[in-house]
Amino acid sequence: MEKILFIAHTQADGTLPNAAREALSAALELSGKIAGSTLTVGLFGKDVKPAADAIAACGAASFIGVSGEQFAESRYATDAAAITALARQAGATIVVAPTTSRISRAVAGAAQRLGGRIDTHISGLDVADGAPRLQRWYYRQRMVATQSRSQRPWFLVVDVGVFPAWSGVAGSAPLQSLAVDQDTCTSRTKVIGIQSPSSDTQTIRPEAEVLLVAGAGWTKKQADGQLHIKDAEGIILDFLQKNKASLGSSKSLVDQSSEGESVLPFMSHLNQVGQTGSTPRHPKGLATCCHGEEPHAVGWRFINERRAINLDAGCGWAQGKADVLYVADAFQVMKKVNELLG
Amino acid sequence: MNGGFHIVVCGSIVPDPLQTLAPMEGATGPALKNEMMLPSVLDPWAGHSLYEAANLAKKVPGSKVWLVSLGPKAKLQQLMMSIAQKVAFELVVLDGPASGFTDSTEVAAALAGAIGSIPGLDRSRLLLFGGCASASRDAGVTMQMIGEQLGLTEQFLGVDELTVTENGALRVLERIEGGQYQVSECSAAPAVLAWATGNLPEPPNNPQIGMVNMRTIMPALQKAQTAAVGTGGISYQAVELPSQRRETRIVKDMPADDIAAEIVAWLKG
Ligand SMILES: Cc1cc2nc3c(=O)[nH]c(=O)nc-3n(C[C@H](O)[C@H](O)[C@H](O)COP(=O)(O)OP(=O)(O)OC[C@H]3O[C@@H](n4cnc5c(N)ncnc54)[C@H](O)[C@@H]3O)c2cc1C
Numbered sequence: 001m002e003k004i005l006f007i008a009h010t011q012a013d014g015t016l017p018n019a020a021r022e023a024l025s026a027a028l029e030l031s032g033k034i035a036g037s038t039l040t041v042g043l044f045g046k047d048v049k050p051a052a053d054a055i056a057a058c059g060a061a062s063f064i065g066v067s068g069e070q071f072a073e074s075r076y077a078t079d080a081a082a083i084t085a086l087a088r089q090a091g092a093t094i095v096v097a098p099t100t101s102r103i104s105r106a107v108a109g110a111a112q113r114l115g116g117r118i119d120t121h122i123s124g125l126d127v128a129d130g131a132p133r134l135q136r137w138y139y140r141q142r143m144v145a146t147q148s149r150s151q152r153p154w155f156l157v158v159d160v161g162v163f164p165a166w167s168g169v170a171g172s173a174p175l176q177s178l179a180v181d182q183d184t185c186t187s188r189t190k191v192i193g194i195q196s197p198s199s200d201t202q203t204i205r206p207e208a209e210v211l212l213v214a215g216a217g218w219t220k221k222q223a224d225g226q227l228h229i230k231d232a233e234g235i236i237l238d239f240l241q242k243n244k245a246s247l248g249s250s251k252s253l254v255d256q257s258s259e260g261e262s263v264l265p266f267m268s269h270l271n272q273v274g275q276t277g278s279t280p281r282h283p284k285g286l287a288t289c290c291h292g293e294e295p296h297a298v299g300w301r302f303i304n305e306r307r308a309i310n311l312d313a314g315c316g317w318a319q320g321k322a323d324v325l326y327v328a329d330a331f332q333v334m335k336k337v338n339e340l341l342g
Numbered sequence: 343m344n345g346g347f348h349i350v351v352c353g354s355i356v357p358d359p360l361q362t363l364a365p366m367e368g369a370t371g372p373a374l375k376n377e378m379m380l381p382s383v384l385d386p387w388a389g390h391s392l393y394e395a396a397n398l399a400k401k402v403p404g405s406k407v408w409l410v411s412l413g414p415k416a417k418l419q420q421l422m423m424s425i426a427q428k429v430a431f432e433l434v435v436l437d438g439p440a441s442g443f444t445d446s447t448e449v450a451a452a453l454a455g456a457i458g459s460i461p462g463l464d465r466s467r468l469l470l471f472g473g474c475a476s477a478s479r480d481a482g483v484t485m486q487m488i489g490e491q492l493g494l495t496e497q498f499l500g501v502d503e504l505t506v507t508e509n510g511a512l513r514v515l516e517r518i519e520g521g522q523y524q525v526s527e528c529s530a531a532p533a534v535l536a537w538a539t540g541n542l543p544e545p546p547n548n549p550q551i552g553m554v555n556m557r558t559i560m561p562a563l564q565k566a567q568t569a570a571v572g573t574g575g576i577s578y579q580a581v582e583l584p585s586q587r588r589e590t591r592i593v594k595d596m597p598a599d600d601i602a603a604e605i606v607a608w609l610k611g
Binding site: 017074100101102105106107108109111112113117119120137138139140142143145147148149151188189191192196202203205206210243255268269270272276284286293294298301309313319320323326332334336337339 | 360362365477478590591594
């Protein structure tokens with residue numbers, strides 16, 4: 001009989017991240033489909049009672065929590081200890097967790113302590129023959145596998161944007177608090193705080209409807225033989241502000257900073273999409289001045305509708321990677337787009 | 343830092359990202375078509391961690407860098423022709439698959455075993471480096487599991503910056519959500535740092551470094567242990583290429599104003 005444990009942490013404001021509510025839906029779906037399984041909710045953080053109450057009606061059989069000041073911060077030693085304690089208490093055979101930076105840092109360590117196995121970046125989950133069967137991508141989104149395991153405990157870390165976020169009425173969850181063996185919590189690490197990237201412009205918005213990708217063309221010499229970096233900067237920022245879009249970049253553009261070339265000051269490697277960058281999920285994506293080479297385009301796997309503006313009709317986007325390629329000057333087009341957006 | 347760091351970097355090969363990849367059914371599970379023939383590169387995020395390691399070792403006297411690689415010996419040897427010219431390190435080779443389809447638990451066990459038996463490694467000064475994820479399996483779990491097996495419970499994931507403070511503490515910037523960093527301070531080694539891009543460009547080739555490295559690389563390749571690493575308990579029901587290839591509509595000779603109007607209608611639609 002599978003004992004399913006859903007684990008999540010609270011955020012600074014005491015709520016669960018959206019990714020956690022999505023993973024909760026995944027755990028509920030599994031427990032609904034695996035006959036005889038039970039579902040436990042396991043939360044960790046500074047104070048987890050409000051978060052447990054917020055999902056009290058989810059249908060889990062029990063709620064366990066690890067809380068206290070030492071679990072307020074996201075830190076490997078304490079988080080790995082908390083996850084291990086929750087999984088032990090639940091006697092979990094299957095652990096479902098969201099992909100957040102906090103979970104990702106510590107969950108594999110907990111799996112190792114419990115002699116378990118772990119699969120991450122799960123992009124689909126179903127049940128076959130009474131056991132989970134998952135989908136995940138290999139070689140940076142180039143091929144997709146359907147796979148399962150017989151070992152337990154089995155940790156399943158679900159990607160963001162795959163399941164709908166659970167929603168329901170709040171209630172009072174019968175939360176059982178666990179004490180964690182303090183010997184397993186000792187740490188020499190102190191969390192100092194959160195720092196935004198070099199500029200104070202927030203350009204990465206995972207929840208945005210639209211991803212705007214800027215490529216190296218924005219900082220290359222244009223038809224008049226000149227660079228137009230200031231123009232590029234203005235056009236891109238104006239679009240982001242008007243559309244509340246998230247900003248992605250090609251590798252070439254962000255690499256220019258370490259190579260000492262002219263750069264767009266609000267961009268860093270954190271914006272990079274692709275093979276060695278991120279693979280964001282957005283309903284729409286617009287690529288500008290970006291060639292659409294394969295190492296870049298693999299980062300677009302989860303962008304549903306794709307359009308590109310490029311001067312080159314033979315660029316990568318033309319090769320089945322975008323729905324529409326506008327062969328045009330992105331400076332002209334995007335300036336006009338911004339005007340129309342008002 | 344008294345006596346410097348002992349920095350162990352875990353990193354292996356992945357297919358060159360410009361190659362087209364296709365899956366096939368191999369003898370022991372899924373594999374890539376023509377896997378042994380595909381040109382390969384140093385796994386990018388592990389590569390960044392190697393360059394960061396070398397840079398740190400230069401700054402902190404008495405430090406030393408090892409590169410521990412699990413992969414087919416012949417392909418690692420090829421890779422060394424370029425990597426060995428970039429930064430100084432001592433190579434430790436485990437001869438085995440570099441496939442993304444192997445189980446991370448088995449990979450971690452093999453690497454932890456190899457690191458545990460490096461002669462002269464001082465675990466109290468150990469910084470275990472690697473990529474935050476591979477470009478093959480892309481699981482982001484191997485470093486934590488190696489760390490656990492070596493008893494390292496100060497761990498960082500998605501690191502872009504490490505500074506050693508005046509009192510020898512490690513100040514670490516880790517990537518978190520929304521393009522932000524979590525800043526932490528760990529009082530001293532040992533620790534695990536799984537790197538993202540870091541801040542350094544790829545070092546240029548330096549034949550002198552290559553000559554020094556080669557003295558230890560060839561013996562390391564010769565005495566490489568075979569690592570029995572496989573797919574573990576994973577059963578693969580299918581591995582497929584995505585079927586979706588878009589029918590791209592290529593719009594030429596349309597005035598910029600009309601294109602803009604079409605894009606705005608699409609954005610708002
Ligand atoms: C190991 C490895 C990992 C990599 N990982 C990544 C990755 O994660 N992400 C990534 O992006 N790349 C990655 N790459 C690099 C990738 O192969 C390409 O080199 C890169 O994506 C090119 O960036 P780009 O398209 O912006 O620049 P370029 O190739 O320089 O293209 C610029 C484009 O701008 C267009 N242009 C110029 N002016 C205008 C204008 N006025 N209007 C419209 N179009 C214009 C040009 O026609 C051209 O197509 C990787 C490569 C390797 C080897």
